[in-house]
Amino acid sequence: MSLLELNGITAAYGPTQALFGVDLALEQGEVCALMGRNGMGKSSTIKVICRMLRHGEGAVRFDGRDIGGLPSFRAAQAGIGLVPEGRRCFAPLTVHENLIAAARPGAWDEARVTALFPRLGERRDQAAGSLSGGEQQMLAIGRALMTNPKLLLLDEATEGLAPVVRQEIWAAVAQLKRDSGLALLVVDKSLAELRRIADHAVILERGRSVWAGPMPALDAQVADTFLGV
Template identity: 40%
Template sequence: MSLETTSEGQPAVPVLECRGLTAGYGTVTVVRALDLSLQPGRVLAVLGPNGAGKTTLMTTLAGMLPRLSGEVLVDGKPIPSARPGAANKAGLVLVADDRALFTGLTVRENIQIAQRSGGPDLDAVMEMFPALKKRLKVPAGAVSGGEQQMLAVARALVQRPKVLLIDEMSMGLAPVIVEELLPIVRRIADDTGAVVVLVEQHVQLALEVADDALVIVHGDVRLQGSAADLAAHPEHLQAAYLGETVAAV
């Protein structure tokens, strides 16, 4: 992942940094010694087979699980372990794989309840999700799966994320819907400067919108590099998914 510099030539402070992050449950280690450094506007695709540790990584970054060891920093400031409120206040916002919507509230109410002072207003968010504009008065439980995913991301955006964590955007959705949704991830990063960490099973689609990618297998990073390079070498991806160690491309 590229090292950017400031106008004075000094290394820029990463928006998101992980130093030796180890995550798991009690004495069970699931993710081992992960190092990350992501500059503003970067999209990182986190890939890997089921059970690799991707969701554990996301919930640990969001402060919902205690870290077993290592550090997480946002804008160079350490984030305390297992304190989701502190993580959210620092700018780490999670879109969980179950979307966690208030299904009895309307689309508008779901967004308004998450609105943070200084964040984008409803009209600004609707420009990114025009399909939701006609559904504002409909209960969240009554809209389609694709619209629910849009709503989950919209609700995250009004919280002014510095780091947007999206866990399995495509969960339960038809591939054609995924093709419509994933480019929005690219637009979010480009328009807001937020770092986006995207866990996704649709590998090629994820690589098309990402800048960087890594493959986790059994908690270890098997492959890491630019998304374009990984997309150009599917044989390396296949080997990584099979658990073989592959040199970074």
């Protein structure tokens, strides 16, 4: 049984339908790249998994349980950690306060987070709003890890960052795959980086799953057809 399963998911924002049939499966310890051009339903799929957006048809199962009726805070308590697009740190709070605000018991504590991202340790007492964009992204990842999730969702975690900072984030994601045992669902536009860390990919086109398979099978023809790269 997969850790996460989405079967035939549809979802809408009021009268505007966003998802028309999304299928996805992810095992513990795997990394799945959720891909597609802009506006194809990736963030909406993330919101459905986190229960921030109700789905219509289909089923969402996590850790052997149907979570379709859960509110978002219960999904987080069940073990789903989100690194949202746009970072969304608590700007007036310090790095330390941001981390402990979300903390739950488990292997991930402040010491382990700052070992992954030493800059956070150096800026422990600094307000999050005064950090650079890259440092805020590290804080957003660290905050999600402090919830001690079974599944970590990264929604455009490298968007808008300088190349050197992007490489730091990708190195941390690779370390998480190698050492943590977490399942990772990663939304990002960098196909080259995703090839290095992802075990398999799901591609969305107009709110539907149109391709799924191991990363080595995502060849230039598939990328050109569905990703425009």
